[in-house]
Each structure stands twice: as C-alpha cells, then as structure tokens.
Amino acid sequence: MKELEKLFNRIVQRVNINLRELHFDVSPYAETLFPSEQMSKFYAFYGITPDHPLDLHFEHSALAGSYFLGKCRVRNSLLYKSDIRGDELKRKDQNIRFDRFSLTMNRDELIDIEDSALVKTLVHNYSHDPETPEKFYIKDTLAMDYSNIHGSPCDGSFLGPFATVDLTTMRDCAIGTYSYIQAGEISHMDIAPGTIWVNSSGNFNFFYKYPSDALDEYVSLSPEKVPWGILIDFIEQRKVEFQRVFDYANIESIESVPKTSSLDRYAVVLPNMRIEGNVLVSQRAYLENSSLGKGSNAQENCFIINSSLAGYNVTAHGAKIVEADMGSGAFVGFNSFLFGKKHARLRVGKGCIIMPHTIIDIEEPLEVPAEHFVWGLIRNAAELAENSISLEKLGTLRGAFSQGRMHFEGDGLLLFKAFKDRISHILDVNGAFFDNGQKAGHAQKNQRLSLNTIQPFQFGDMEGMYPNIRIFP
C-alpha cells in the first residue's frame, strides 16, 4: 500500500476512535475525500513576510494546494487545498487577557496540525482557548470541503462540508454540514446539519436550525458520495479560473490596485473590478465585475460577482455575494450565500449584520433595511421578516425570545455588542482604518508578502507525500 493511503487510513481510524461514543463513523464520508492522483499534482505554498514570524515544519504529510503563513507545524496529516493562515497568531511577550485572567506569552503561538485530514479548509485566527494559548492545535480531526476552523482548537472531531467552528474549543464532536458553531468549549456533541448556534455562557444563546429539505438543495452529504447541491455547483462552475492562477510561476498584475490595498497573487480577479483604498483581497477570493469600497475585505474562498460594496464591508471566509449592493459597513459572515439575480437584485442596508451561514436566494428584488441582524434561509420578503430583527430591537431583548425557527435567550445587547466589536476588530486587523502610515493591517502588510512553493514526491511509494521540510529565518 502506498504511504499516502496508509496515512489516510490511519487518520480515519484515529478520528473514529475519538468519535466512538457518538457512534459516528467518518469512513464513508472520508472515502471520496482525497483524489489521490491529485495529491502529487499540486504544489503547496507558504508566505514570507517581515511582519510574521516564520517557522514551518512539515513532517510525513501531504499538502497538495495548501497555503501556510506564520508558525505552523504539520505532522502525519493530509491537507488538500487548505489555507493555514497564521497571521493573527499571538506573539511572544504579548499580554493576553481572558475575562479576569491575564497572561504573558512566553513564546510565539504555533498552529499545530497532527494526525488530521483537512480538505479545502480554512484555518485562521488564534487559539481562543486560554488553556492552550501557545498552541492552536488541530488533532485527530477530519474536516470536509469549505469548512472553517477559526480560532478553534480541535481534538478528535469531524466537520462536514461548509461547517464552521469559530472561537470554540472542540473535543470529540461531529459538526454537521453547513453548521456554524461559536460556543466557547464543546465536547462529545453531534451537531445536526444546518445548525447556527452562538452561545456565550451566562450572556446569550442564539439558535437557528435550517429546515432539512431546503438546506439539502444547497448542500447535501451522504455516505460514499461527494457533497452536492447549489453551493457546490456554484463553486465548481468557477473552478477553471483558479486553475489559471495556480498554473503560472509568475503571474502578471491584473488590475490597478491602490497602494494601501493588497490583492493576493492567488486571488481570481476578472474584468471590471474597482478596488478602493485599504482593501484586502485574500487567497482564493474570486472577484468579478464588482466594486470594493474603501476598507472592504474579500476573505479566503469568498466570491463577489456583479456587486457593489459601499465601504468598510467584511466579506468573511467563504461568503458569496452575487448581484447585490451592500451598504456601508454591512457585514457578511462565514459561508453566507447572498444570491441576487440580474432580475432580482439584493440590496443590503448600511450597518447590517448578515450572520454566518445565512442563505439569501431570491427571485424578486429584495431590500434588507439598514441596521438589521439577519440569519437563516431567506427566499422572499416574508422569510426576511421572519429571519431578521433590527439591531435596535436586538439590543432590547432580555430573557427568552423566539421568531420563526430562531430561539434566543439572554441579553440581546451583549450579542449585538459582541458582533459589532468583532466587526470593528476585523476591519482593524485587515487595515481598513489605515491612515497616513498609522493603523496598518493585513491589507498593507500583505504587500510585503512573498509566496514560496514546496512540492511533493512524484514517484514511488511516497508519491503525493511531501519530504520532511523545516523552514525558519
């Protein structure tokens, strides 16, 4: 048996051992995960910048098409077209506060991936677990297509396609397809597909679950089949454009971009883009015939097509905006799918918060009023009314509150503030507020980023595996 296959089988066994109490067997899903003939085809790459510590360590792993930035160690793992973006890891001597605790980092934080398989997964941010501040670990974990592991140490877990764990430590959990979990610390949970759960113990608890039949049209997962649905088709149809950017060692600059903005070399930029200042366009973003207003960002795996972003807009990892006009400061969370049509344009008012994993798929024009909080599945005005609330009203909620399939408990003002603070933080670290040499963020710093490649064995038993590689300054 080839080394790649052995390694994969071993990872599947390890995840299954961890998930045994849930009686969850990842094998049938894992089967279709790695096109083994692709594993030797794609190079992996890493960023070098004067702004982030460099320490990469790859050991007995396959890394096809994956990207690394910052301090990362990958051992006995399979990463396929995954982005391991350690540009927000904590630094040595940095003082960290968690609630009433304060801690000084005695070394730079490291992303440590071991015995895991990640497919088209985004790993970003830093360990929000105060118990392991120096290590953002992902072990014995299998993450499927377009999942996000964001600031979330994971141990022995499974993430279905388009699943997101955000600022959450997770042990022995299975996160269903298109579920979004932000819940501090969870263990031994089997989360059903289409669950949107934002929980801050003692403060607030937000819960929504997609109707299964409706969600299935967008993304479905069955044993022994690759994931399918509208979301998958949407991405597949645009795959060929990514091919081009990865095929060339040196690609010509495509569009004029202001000096305060940065356009990643592995982003797809199709004609008629207007990009203003302080804009960050990340790896594998896809931009076409749109305008990105000042201080906007287009994060990894996002798509922005035939749309306008007024300014200071966050388009989070994996979010898709099509035929839409986004008001100033409007935020679109992870993996959301805003799917206007030529004949049915979507307008999102200023200051709106589109929750992660929201689907807006309309056949008639629709307008989300300014300063609204929006979630779940919205296909018309009635569903918008059911799945949104003004931020003003959200701020007044205390105790239990239900609306449609959404249930809320706690202090609405705290939820509102948590989102607003976070959006402002995201804009800040991305360099949206850069002014006169002050407040530089990723948008400015990434201009000093260069991308280097590493490649796998092409022959023999080790085909598709990478040599052991250690890179440091």
Add this chain to the structure above:
Amino acid sequence: MKELEKLFNRIVQRVNINLRELHFDVSPYAETLFPSEQMSKFYAFYGITPDHPLDLHFEHSALAGSYFLGKCRVRNSLLYKSDIRGDELKRKDQNIRFDRFSLTMNRDELIDIEDSALVKTLVHNYSHDPETPEKFYIKDTLAMDYSNIHGSPCDGSFLGPFATVDLTTMRDCAIGTYSYIQAGEISHMDIAPGTIWVNSSGNFNFFYKYPSDALDEYVSLSPEKVPWGILIDFIEQRKVEFQRVFDYANIESIESVPKTSSLDRYAVVLPNMRIEGNVLVSQRAYLENSSLGKGSNAQENCFIINSSLAGYNVTAHGAKIVEADMGSGAFVGFNSFLFGKKHARLRVGKGCIIMPHTIIDIEEPLEVPAEHFVWGLIRNAAELAENSISLEKLGTLRGAFSQGRMHFEGDGLLLFKAFKDRISHILDVNGAFFDNGQKAGHAQKNQRLSLNTIQPFQFGDMEGMYPNIRIFP
C-alpha cells in the same frame, strides 16, 4: 548593510586570507560577481528521485537560480545559477578502492559548501580524495562564471571564468581563466590562464598553455570588469531562451523523446531536434537543430547547434558543438568550444578524444581523423596537425615528448587508457548502454526525477537570502 552584502564581503575576506601567500586578491574580480538585484528574483530548485538519497540543508545562504540533487549542505554561501549535482555521490556501505586501499563508506557522501561563492558553477561527481571520502567539501572558495568543480574538494581557492578542477583536491590555489587542472592534489599554486594540465604522479604528465593573446579573444578577465570574449558573447546571445524555461511553473513537453532517454525540464530544446534512445540531456543544456545518436549525452551548460552526434558521444559540462558532425564515440571534454561555420563545417572522426578546454574555431572545413587525441587552440589544418596525435601514437609514447605548445612526460598508453576508461565510465553512468532493463543510468533514472523549488526573502534586510531550510524524506 544588507545581509547579502555582509555575507559576500565575509566570503571574499575568507578567500583572500587563504590566498595571502599567493598575494592574490579576489576583491576586484568579486566586485562584479553578484548582481544583487537578481539574487531575490530567481528561485532555486532541487531534484527528488527514488534513486538518490535526499538530504538538503540550506543555512544563511543565497541560492538564486541554483540546482541541487542528492545530499547537499550549503552554509554561509552565495550560489548564483550554479548546479550542485550530487547524483554520483558515494553511498553508505559502498566499498571504495583507492590504489591499494579499500574502504567501506559508513554513511552517504555529502556535498558540503561553506563560506563560498559560486557563480554559474557546476559541482558534480564525488570526492576523489581518499582522505575525505564522506565529504565533498567546498569551503572558503570563490568560483567564477562557468567554472567546473568536478569531483574536487576545494579549500580556500579561486577559480576564474571557465576554469575546471577535475578529480583534484585543491587548497589555497588560484586557477586562471579557462584553465583545466586534473592533478590529484595541489596546494598554494597560482595557475596562469589557459593552462591545460593533466598529471598522474609517476604515470604521466600532460601540459599545454594557450597563447595569451589568442585566448583573450575567447575569454578575458580583468579586475572590476565582468568577463568578456567570444565565449561569453556566445552564451549571452542565447540567454533569452533560458528565460522562457525558467519562467513557467509547468512547461509543456517539447519534442518526442524515446522512453529510454531523458530530457531535463530546464534544458532549452529548439526546433528540429532528433533524440535517439539512451540519451541524457541535462539541466541548462541548449539544443538546436541537431541529432543526438543513441547513448549520447548533452551535459549541463553544453550547447549543441546545427550538429549531428553519431552515437555514444559525450558532450561534457559546458562543451559547445556548433556546425559539426561528430563520429561515433567521439568525446568532447569540459568547456571545449567546437565552432564550425555554415561555410566551414567541422567533422570529427569516430573515437576521437577532444581534450577538455579545446577550442576549434575554423573558417574553412576541417576534418579531425578518427581515433585522434586533440587539445588546445585549432583554427586551421596546420594547427590541428600541431595540436593532435593519433591515439595509436599516443599509446606508444614513453618518456618526454613535445609537439607545439604541448609537453608530455611518462607513459602515453596510461594517459590513453585513463581517458578511454573514463569515457566508457561516463557513458555507463549516464545510461548509454541501457538494454532491456539492465545498465540503467542517469538517462533512465532522471525520468523519475521531479524538480521542486525554494525561494528567497523578497523584502527587508534579508532580501535575496533564503530562509534556513532542511529537507529530507
């Protein structure tokens, strides 16, 4: 001062300290060596194959455009477009014989480059020094454009442009422009430009020195100037073709090549090439409108243009064959320049040995008769008569013999045999005799070679330097 400059200055000082007894100052030559803006432009690359041990270690070095194969360590060094080809290094448990001594290797041999600067230099073969069988070292050494360090451990030495040290351990020596030295062990020697010296202590001693004025037309070196002359111009005129092969991450296959032959991905192959079986075409070879007969090879930095090679021809590192017809088994040594013209074709008979560093530059057709031994500068039939001897006659020489500027002493048969044995060995290791799965050499094994890249820092004080990188299986 930037790190690259500091490193370069330090190497120059180290070489000068070593060469102090010769009163040789490399600084004025070194000045023009490294176009510092190029050092960050070019990636370096390394070969991965199932046939050669992999262990690469790069530390505090700049490697722009260089190539590595086999076990290599590079520390505190500057390598510019150099080929460090460790595919003939000795292996663990291999039994080595030197004269009456026999030794078993207790580990794989390593090419170890330290505190050295190599420009467009070829490092190949293995340490022929029985005193350091496990380490082919190059330290405190500065080697200029198109020099060859072939099986020759070097310490504290300078090699001028197109200089070759072959199977020779060298300490504190300066080797002049276009000189070829094969002399076992030398130290504290200042070798004048255009010296061809093949010495086997107690067996034979061959010596030729180019007329200085004539050599200057082909390649000249002066303090504070880049080398110039016909040889340099010849290469510069063809530079643009190499640009193309290095610009693309994946280059399409250019010509049909038999399954038993291999064409390196970084060779230039222009139209109208015919390549037969068991042929090896190496890195940076340049082929145009020529035929390579069965079992021929075109080694690093060689050029074969408008020529035919009948079969089993060696075109050694840096040799150039233009408008020539090479008979079966004809050998062309390092850096030789066979420069026929359209109106003045060169024919070289079968079995001829063209010594390393031979220049044949004719304006009228010329034929080298079969089975002849040829050296030095030849521009017409009279100079051919002066600078050649039949192999039959060579075999009968005993004691002292002079012809033109060539002086010989010793046993001609031993010199003849040394060359014949070596040519047969070169053909063998290159896979010329591959038959039915037996006697595979580089030509066959290189089909299982893949090339990976590494890249330098692009910004800041470390610009042009490479991160520390360690790569092993």
